[in-house]
Amino acid sequence: MRTLKLRILRGSPTLGRQYQTFTVTLPDEANIIDGVEQIFGHQDHSLMFRHACHHASCGLCGARVNGRERLMCITPVSEFPDGATVTLEPLRNFPWVGDLAVDVKPLLQKMDMVGLPYSREDELADSPEPGNRFEDCIECGLCMSACPVVGSSTKYLGPAPLAGLARLIQEPREVDFSKACALGKSPHGVWRCHSAMECTEVCPSDVDPSQAIGWLRRFYTFKKK
Amino acid sequence: MDNQTTWQKIWAWIDYRGRREGGIGFILMRLTAIGLVVYLLLHLTMLTNLARGPEAWDGFIHLVEHPFFILADAVLIFGLLYHAINGIRVGILGLGWGSRLQAPLFWGAFALTVILTVAAVAAIVSIG
Numbered sequence: 638m639r640t641l642k643l644r645i646l647r648g649s650p651t652l653g654r655q656y657q658t659f660t661v662t663l664p665d666e667a668n669i670i671d672g673v674e675q676i677f678g679h680q681d682h683s684l685m686f687r688h689a690c691h692h693a694s695c696g697l698c699g700a701r702v703n704g705r706e707r708l709m710c711i712t713p714v715s716e717f718p719d720g721a722t723v724t725l726e727p728l729r730n731f732p733w734v735g736d737l738a739v740d741v742k743p744l745l746q747k748m749d750m751v752g753l754p755y756s757r758e759d760e761l762a763d764s765p766e767p768g769n770r771f772e773d774c775i776e777c778g779l780c781m782s783a784c785p786v787v788g789s790s791t792k793y794l795g796p797a798p799l800a801g802l803a804r805l806i807q808e809p810r811e812v813d814f815s816k817a818c819a820l821g822k823s824p825h826g827v828w829r830c831h832s833a834m835e836c837t838e839v840c841p842s843d844v845d846p847s848q849a850i851g852w853l854r855r856f857y858t859f860k861k862k
Numbered sequence: 863m864d865n866q867t868t869w870q871k872i873w874a875w876i877d878y879r880g881r882r883e884g885g886i887g888f889i890l891m892r893l894t895a896i897g898l899v900v901y902l903l904l905h906l907t908m909l910t911n912l913a914r915g916p917e918a919w920d921g922f923i924h925l926v927e928h929p930f931f932i933l934a935d936a937v938l939i940f941g942l943l944y945h946a947i948n949g950i951r952v953g954i955l956g957l958g959w960g961s962r963l964q965a966p967l968f969w970g971a972f973a974l975t976v977i978l979t980v981a982a983v984a985a986i987v988s989i990g
Contacts, residue, residue: 704880730874785888788874791866831891832955834884834964851958 638662641714642722643672645684649735657681658722663714669723670698670709673737685736693841696777700737701726706779706839728782741778743791747798748776751805751817773842774801780836780846792825796836796846799827803849806856827853883968887948894941901938936983943982944975 640662648654659680661672670688677684689695691710698709703724717723731739780796781787787795794802802821805814821827827850836846866874876889911918925931948971955964 701880706880729877783880783885785875785877785885788877789866789871830956831888832884832952832964833888834955834961835881835888837961837964838882838884845961847955847964848958848961851956851961853958855957 638664639714639717639719641672641717642720643669643676644722644724645673645676645737646724646726647684647736650733652735656724665715667714668710669702669707669712669714669725672714673709673725685734685738687738694775696775699728699777699779699782701728701782706783706835708777708779708841711841728778730782730784730788731778739778741776744776744778744781744795744797747794748801750820751794751798751802752812752814774844775842777841779839779841780844783835783839785833785835786829786831790825790829793829794820794826796830796850797844799830799853800844800846800849803853803856806853821853822857827857883965887951887968887971890944891948891952894945897938897941898945901941932983932986935986936979939982940975940979943978944972947971947975 640660642658642660644656644658646654647657659672659676661675663672663675668691670691673684673686674688677686686700686709687697688710689697693708693711696708699706700709701707701724702709702712704726706728709725725737727733727737727739731741731743734740774797776797778797784793784796786793799821802814802817805812805817830847830850832847834847837844837848840846875892878886878889881889908922911922948968951964951967951971954960955967960967
């Protein structure tokens with residue numbers, strides 16, 4: 638067992654912001670999300686956070702752990718020494734709802750704009766709307782939060798949608814990608830990326846958006862007219 | 863998010879919290895770019911002393927012989943070299959090559975910048 642002090646950014650756009658520290662004791666094999674749930678269950682039921690699957694599949698529990706974009710469900714408490722203070726903050730570059738919760742609608746809208754036709758195979762059987770999720774990407778928004786260019790322009794498509802667009806062009810499966818393709822080379826598309834590489838560094842799903850953006854640049858530059 | 867102020871946008875570019883090599887490299891790239899633009903403006907302003915005659919120019923030269931300007935030269939050379947060398951790194955990464963090597967490439971660019979800056983300052987001092 639180890640004891641951690643979770644210092645959480647609390648509040649909302651209307652209530653203001655302040656840090657509140659909670660002490661939690663967790664098994665060594667626990668993850669940060671377990672600590673947050675322990676606070677919600679036993680200390681403060683007003684704590685707002687998003688979560689569902691607990692195994693890096695749903696992409697809901699993205700937050701900044703000590704400043705770094707992480708999925709709380711796969712951030713082991715064993716990374717931190719006993720008694721350490723761990724700061725939890727909501728993702729950057731999204732509208733703040735409250736506490737650790739943000740509104741990821743801007744990301745989902747941009748994913749929609751590039752018209753992704755893919756599903757991961759294991760979702761095809763059960764999904765009511767197959768074809769709504771770009772393969773490995775779990776739409777957690779970590780890359781959008783870590784990207785400094787997304788932070789300076791809401792119009793920039795951002796890493797995850799551009800990675801999806803690259804995949805769409807690489808394997809269109811008879812989908813007309815001309816509209817999405819035009820979006821990708823617009824002033825708010827691939828040329829706006831400044832290769833800060835943070836998207837690839839924080840991605841928990843190995844999507845490697847920066848490589849995909851580079852591929853798109855080569856595609857736009859060298860493709861046969 | 864939709865109503866960002868200019869200061870919020872600028873802060874997003876230089877928000878160093880939680881950044882690793884790529885993000886730090888990005889911030890340094892912005893800062894050195896601004897530094898080089900400021901230097902260029904200062905350089906052109908100082909050159910106007912030439913139009914004000916030999917005494918004005920000699921006075922300016924006397925001023926920049928102060929050891930402080932060796933330090934300023936070192937900062938300028940560092941900024942110039944970093945911007946150029948990291949620019950090559952960013953160009954390679956921007957075309958989708960070597961994204962997994964971006965961190966070692968950053969440290970390589972940074973180390974080369976430091977080595978060349980030290981060599982350049984040593985040369986300036988030895989000439990001095």
